[in-house]
Amino acid sequence: MRIFTGVLGLAVVGAIGAWVLSAPRPLPDGATAGLVGEATRGEAVFHAAGCASCHMAPGSTGAAQLVLAGGQSFPSAFGTFVAPNISPSEAGIGGWTLAQFANAVQRGVSPDGSHYYPAFPYAAYARMELQDLADLKAFIDTLPASDAPSLPHDLGFPFNIRRSLGLWKLLFLPKDWVIAGDLTPQETRGRYLAEALAHCGECHTPRNLLGGLDTGRWLAGGPNPSGQGTIPNITPAKLTWSEEEIVAYLTTGFTPEFDSVGGHMAHVVENFARLPESEAAAVAAYLKRVPPTP
Template identity: 50%
Template sequence: MRRFFIFAAVFAVLVGLAGLVLTRPQRVDRTQLDGITPDLARGETVFYAAGCVSCHSAPDAVGQEKLNLAGGRRFESDFGTFIAPNISSDPVAGIGSWSALDLANALIHGTGPKGQHYYPAFPYTSYANMTAEDVASLHSFLGTLPAVTTESTAHEVGLPFNIRRGLGGWKLLYLKPGWVVDGDLTDQQILGRYLVEALGHCAECHTPRNGLGGLKRDLWLTGAPNPNGKGRIPGLTSDQLDWSEADIAEYLKSGFTPDYDSAGGEMVEVIENTSRLSDDERLAIAAYLKAVPVPQIEPPSE
């Protein structure tokens, strides 16, 4: 009997240790960015395609002011209120002191420079699929933007979600690099997939989540309740969005729907970003959306 208790105790310690090991923040290989020459023009494209400005600009900033990435916008969720941090080039208040590797750890593993887990309100589950070249180029481009000294505000998150170690477990479940739509895709669809699944992080809003906040990948882009409670974020699969590829590309450029109504709500800010992409990139997004499979199961009604 005593032996059993010793065994149980050792087992518990081992499970605990394994848990600690499994939930520790991950980092990219230190050599990952070796030999990559950042391309500023590409960095600017990545910046807009990834929509950095839509969350990290100051609340109510317009026009050029939006390039001051002071943070401060509030994002309410079932887990608490997340407040976008300052990611300007200020070395103290912002991320100006970060190396490209620091940025890679943040984007690909959701790990901060001090080895802390970030909350997935920062869409690293999508950015995990970014190429090393794009990370390095984005790092260079961010360095060219203004330094802003606004202090970042702490998230308003209560127990148990304020225990960041727990995010290691969440990442084990839901941080899954790799493509959702796979199989025989054209080059154009592959470009669109990169823009939608990795940089554009469209699924973060357009795919429903489970009770733990993980994306239901089997209901990819089928629409979801609006986290702010009003209305529904529409599905983008071909059974729900019957627009032509030209219609989708035009919407992402000018915001006009096929009826020549205009976008409203959160999509207006998304279109401010996608309007800066090329026609080819917008058409690639449209081509990808047409390739997203329509799930056989009915999305749950709210």
């Protein structure tokens, strides 16, 4: 009986501890106080972060890509995630405060206090500057509204238990930059673009069994989360293009061998083509500083 009582007590203590540790952790109160967004600057952040690439409706082209109605599906080993409506409507993020927006983007915490799944790359956006977040929201608020309802994810047990994501965040939310050291201003800008805004690591870095990035093999490629094909290694071990060739690829979609970009990378090229060429050059300089990983 004593053994049973002891085991039960430990189980209760463990459950309470897990509940506390898995609680959402929003930004500190007042983190966004005094910030005023500017939509023109936010447009560049929007394209660098690839917001439309995931949140436009399936099959959208042209101006329709700026209607962030959601609905695209992203299959993975954990189930299928569906991008939500983030347009400035009541069905999207209309009425959200900047603080609520910042908590969603940087901490993966919804306005109602629940966890978002890390298919939304807040683990990368956690490195964003708060002013960029304010500018991004100012731009999204100028876009067309859509009343399309956000569709639910298709996840099985235990991945449908959102509370468990608090423990995932404790393990895998970043606390620093992956590539540290004495970087040039251009390389530093490239790091900000690659590790934060453009979230390159989310696709190009292999993951462990819990879905966390294996940062020891940063940008070394791996299986496509959809189960179809692989994502290439873009460290200097495999990506041997010159910086000029990387810039040309990011802005035109053509490789040095005159192959053309395909898949989701085509959206990345579309986005970089809308930015000053200096942004692609910064990413190219950063990629040359990444340790070569076979």
